[in-house]
Amino acid sequence: MMAEHERDESWPTVLDEVTGALETLTSALDSVDDFRVLLHQVCEQVTQAVPGVDEATVTLLTDGRNPTTVATTSEVVTELDHDQYASGDGPCLQAARTGELVRVSVDEAADLWPAFARNSKAAGFGSFLSAPLVIDARHSGAVNCYSVRGHGFAELDEKLLGLYTSAVNAALRAYSRYQRAHDTTSQLRTALTTRAVIDQAKGILMAIRRIPADEAFTLLVEQSQRENIKLRDLAARFVARATGTQP
16 A cells, blocks of 8 residues: 555646646547546546556435446446345445545455455455535436555545546536536427427418418317327328428
């Protein structure tokens, strides 16, 4: 294990690594559209930002349930995450559920989570450090760090991971808000397009049959129900037949 005075002397270097990781994450927000790809970058970066991290995963929970490893640096640690999910407890689940960092050695974990500790030791890992993620009202999780050293994590590492994940939390929340806004915009655009096609079909029916708008709309609804197709699809087909062009 690195001596505490050596860790103190390395403080400027590791701060630079954390800063670099955060800058990379910020850049990724401008170019990455896939949430899982973004989380994978977080997973990769934490191995550079925090000393002693040999492997890392990201756990995601929905409404506090159904934990899933959505990003990982190796299948070995993915399986160790799954050991925790199977037993319903472990450092990553504890961090995700309590909102607090969890730092524990494999020997300490043996008393708390025997199966997880046994399998981790067999895989060559000796220490664990997990920090909570809070993305939005429904989604939470944890960044999980695995070290091959028996006492691979010190208080400095805990603080560095806390610093990094605090920024990650803010970035992921911003990303989540952006995605919700994007989805809402797409839904509105689809709704406006649907309304336009239906209005076109109504207008054609009104002109052909010389009927009011309400009656034309009722005819379209009744026809869509008889044929068991969406009103928008029926309206689009009607407009195409009447005009010879796709709406």
